[in-house]
Amino acid sequence: MTAIAAPASAASDSRMGILMMLLGMSLFTVNDALGKWLVSEYPVGMLLAIRSLFGAVLLAPMIWREGVRAVFAVERLPLHLLRVGCVTAEVACFYWAVRWLPLANVMTIYMAAPLLVTALSVPILGEKVGWRRWAAVLVGFAGVVVVLNPTGAFDPLPSLVALIGTTIFATGMITTRLLRDARNLSLVSYQTFGTGLLGAASLPVVWVAPPGMDFLLLGALGITALAGHAAMNRSLQLSPAAVVVPFQYVSIVWAVVLDLVVWGTPPTLRIAAGALLIIGSGLFVFHREQTLKRNAGG
Template identity: 55%
Template structure:
């Protein structure tokens, strides 16, 4: 597992690392809250209500930058990102209905490896033999977690793997959208997921209690807080420095799963995690060596 401490070499980036860790922790808490709520409410209404809350929070900035939001340089690529985002969020909530949170998060830990593999055909980037070896070893870790036998290969596991693949595609598309500001990306994302959720409401709706409505709205608030932390973190420290700390979220997810649902990670999950994390860390540090960071 990636440590959450700050070593001497990275001491100057301490505030950025801490904010990144806080942001990833908030995302993990947000995922746990979503798993709790998806047991009672439809995926569509969760998407709708969390998006409303998030849009309300960022509305002052949206109003001030409204003209800029309408003048996107790559509208079709932004639309593709929104479609991928809607599918990925829905896949995540569907997956956590049938799997422990830490299991689903394990599949998502493979996303950086998928990005490395997909960046060759989709972005034209060059990947050396060492990083290819790390990617292949990481996918062995995914197979360990997936346990591809007739008895163990569950629909929820396949949905989680599909969600992780979609997430990696989102990261690649976001790389291509460097000219679109963070406010634009978040606004399009929340509008897209909100509209997709609204489209399902006439077919499936469970009226939430007052307390659950607060929790549903809290999903949007926590997600916005996480985005703010990550954006600020990346302005204080290079991405190559903070990125490995995302692996600490699997520890948080496992702790939340044990405390709330009594989920205990299986040996396959632990071994698969170690393989995936070791491969991902090698890819990150290899990229830092190549870029001289």
């Protein structure tokens, strides 16, 4: 039986969607590496404030075009503020953790966030999760334990902070689900300005005057983060999520490369094993969710 070829335009969109996802995740990894580099010299509050300042400058023309009131006068304001708090806290946890741990370690732990979302969606969203996804979640958590290495020589505080940040990140993702009807520009604007204000509140205590180049690098955090979000959103517009989402795990590969090239930290078998468990579990959960959606639609 001859297979029916997909329309050329659809195939082209899928390829472009994959490329945009790869670009977005690469930009996020560069952002995280910059954060690791800079947090050794500057307090986390400064990183949050200056990166948000540059992000706000990029957002300003779009907000002006759409109208300030249209962007910021939102329904369910408490949820937006909760999301801002989650985003700020998890980014702060991430930057603090990568100051002491290899980038790949922290990013691998953060990759468990979708598994936490699956677990938390039961009590918070009232969703039903079958035994297959629960089993995958448990396997993924086993991967986190392998990365944390609690029975070996490890620094418990940064690892605990990374795990707390992952949990807060997952909570923020669930909050975003609850705000699925909100405009994307409103979500990004609240996130950028809210994080900036919270970071700025610490500046009177933690301010360290950076030289010009460091100030630009701090600003590059905001630029790369916004560009990464734009690329990822465009990817999901061009291609089905089932096609492009698995490519998000390329960020772990980039993190391993940057750890080796920039900081001279080679990957360990433990990290590789933990990453395989987390990635495999995450892909299974995602595949299972897509299957259930197709069956429900049929």
